[in-house]
Amino acid sequence: MDVKRTPSLRNTRFTEFLIQKNALDKGGFKEWVFCPGMLFNSTDKWWGDQGKRDKPHEGLDLCLYKDRKDTILRLGEKAKVPAIYDGRVVRIVDDFLGKSVIIEHLFSDFDNDRLCTIYGHTIPEDHLHVGNIVKEGDIIATLADSTKSKTNIFPHLHISLGWASKAISYDRLDWENIGAPNTLTLLDPLKVIDSH
């Protein structure tokens, strides 16, 4: 991550909240586990035919983790999804497994672009609407059930992190244009997510 652009970004307690809210610590939560295709900017798929993605991965897929005995476990359907930082919901948009919730945060870089986080493949909480203010750790959604999808993919949380350009109209933001010039300048979410 370019430090110059991120004067106030700090590590989050996101994993800690996720463990707490989903009681993932029964066997101890040691660390997240990633296949190469789950990582930011990867061009590989980690599901189905394991071929190439249409475009580089716009974020990070959280699905697998290890407990203290090094057993690999995965997030279940309906796992609760906490907000990474305090912020405001600016957009809820469809994705190929469910919905994506986009939250704008109070951090800004030297160009006054605003930081956004995106939580993909989820079912937003009933009470969650555009304009709502959320606190770090608040549950905003649960994971979408991916078993209905033809892609044969495990339920997982897609996280994107990016600087929203000043010119952006959140109403127009969707998965066709996220990451394109003048929308969001994407960063690697692993740089801020507490990975244990």
Ligand SMILES: [Zn+2]
């Ligand atoms: Zn993803």
